[in-house]
Amino acid sequence: MHTDIRGHSLTTDSKEAAADFSTAIDMFTQRQVDVVPVLQKSIDSDPQFTMAQATFGLMLHGARNANLKANMQSALTQAKVAYSHSTRREQQYVDALECACNGDLFAMVACYENILNDHPTDLLALNLAQGELFWLGEMQHSNRLSDMAMPHWNENIPGYSEYLSVRAFDLEETNQFLEAEKAGKQSVALRSTNIWGAHAVAHVFLMQGRHREGLEWLSSKQDNWSNTNQMKFHIWWHQCLFHLERKEHDAVLEHYDRWVRNRSDALMVAMPDLYIDMQNGSSMLWRLEHAGVSTGNRWQEMAELAARRIDDMNSTFTSAHYAVIFAATGQFELCAKLIANMQSFAQSNNHTLAKRYADAAIPAAIGAVAHRKGDYQQTLEAMLPARNHFWQMGGSHAQQDLFHQILVDAAVKLKQKDTAALLLQEIEARGFTEPTRNVAYQAAGKLVH
Ligand SMILES: [Fe+2]
Known part of the structure; x- marks a missing residue:
């Protein structure tokens, strides 16, 4: 038995599997590239590590691609092998994956809620819940989850910047713009490469028609995200929106071709x-x-x-x-x-x-x-x-x-x-x-x- 960086139990005897899993979760919550290979390393070290197997399946679900359904089902089968020996928290991740395989997405969210009730600093559950609720349009629900977790977080807990970025986006999508801007800016102040936090602030600027500020905010940070996943393309989409409002059409087209839909970019080659x-x-x-x-x-x-x-x-x-x-x-x-x-x-x-x-x-x-x-x-x-x-x-x-x-x-x-x-x-x-x-x-x- 090992623990992750925030003290949650990980049921594996392999130190390497636990370490790689923790790294993968940090990378995922920071929107970094290549989470899956690190997760795969963890699984290779201990194929019966339930939490890694379940998370692998949940990452596949996150791609929202019918072609990955068989792989999700296979990850579920693997995750169930050591189910009975795993903690209740880990079992809930397996349950969430099973719900995803069955297309019952609200039951999936309920699993994350159960986890967060007992483990409010489980940043993986919080991120996965927000992602799921976001694509269901249920941001009031997501807002409740990050709000309930708030008393349990502070700057001394690893991942606080990432918590704040989740909180900022919930606040923004529920039109609490002042608080969203504050939380988003704080998340970026704590970790300059926090793209999710910067993104929440960009949304605030857009909603409030603060296009010049939005452009300055994003263009001053675009160099921070070289190690970031496809989220960086989305944040260029946001920058294009600001240019569009300023009628800077050449800039929109240039950024579109270079970032929003650049078929030569390695990330887009891998998953166009x-x-x-x-x-x-x-x-x-x-x-x-x-x-x-x-x-x-x-x-x-x-x-x-x-x-x-x-x-x-x-x-x-x-x-x-x-x-x-x-x-x-x-x-x-x-x-x-x-x-x-x-x-x-x-x-x-x-x-x-x-x-x-x-x-x-x-x-x-x-x-x-x-x-x-x-x-x-x-x-x-x-x-x-x-x-x-x-x-x-x-x-x-x-x-x-x-x-x-x-x-x-x-x-x-x-x-x-x-x-x-x-x-x-x-x-x-x-x-x-x-x-x-x-x-x-x-x-x-x-x-x-
Ligand atoms: Fe956005």
Whole structure:
């Protein structure tokens, strides 16, 4: 029996397995690259180390890729070998993996909650819970978890910077911007490479329309993240958003090609269709075009990747983005096939995401496709009744805003002043300060006033 850096028991006789596992968890919570090889080293040292096996499976789940389902199931089988000899905390991780394999994502979150009730400084559970709840759109729930853990954390506990960054993002997504900025900045002050903390602060700047500050904040830190995973591409997406608001379109395109969708980057070579990267790319191209900027043939590479995953229903928000991608390349037959796959998934099983596809992702996809066809009436018909469910696709307010931009643009194109005014009010209520000052909503602002 060994312990991790925060004193949680690890059921393994192998010192090497415990040390590598602890390193992998530090790397994961710090959004570093190459977590899985270190985890694999831990497993190689002790194949019956339940915690490492379960965590390996949970990392695979985190990729939200149907092609990894068999490997997840295999990790679950391995994790169960020494289940009865493991601690209750470790068993809950195995249970969480089993829930993930069964598509019961709220039961999965409940496992993390059980762990955090008994072990509030279990940073892995806190991170995994936030990740899961984020992609379910349940950030109030995530906020409760990090809030409940707060009295148990202080600067003397290893990982405090990472705790603060989780806390900062929960605060930001629940519109507690002042506290979010403070926690995020503190997390970065404690560890300058804390990309998750810097990201939370970037969100605050975006929501509050503080674009110059956001640009300064991010551009002064972009050199800190050389050892960071795909999160660094997402944070370049954020920098592009600030440039876009300042009408610095050349900078957006340059950063897009170099960072957001650079197919030559080693991380993107290894996993070109990672869900977050596909979301970043398609969302940025749509916004650029909406701002009147030509994007050339940049949609094409994503369309080819999305076509290979057209029946992958592991991420509602990504599926909706696939519709945006196929429509942008004029492949409306693929749009129809994708939407049929989404409908079939939504109707035919009890996976947690099924209802979310039905309530949010399918109408979002139908609306986005209709918008590209110029059928703005159909966009309104699909999206208006569903707009207050879009949060169920997960993603941040900033990310979800893409689909609200599509909806508002349809209302503008149809000169539906009252609808546009209502939608703008709702966008402000979601936390955006004076949305008509943002480039995407300037036309709506003119129509309404
Ligand atoms: Fe973000």
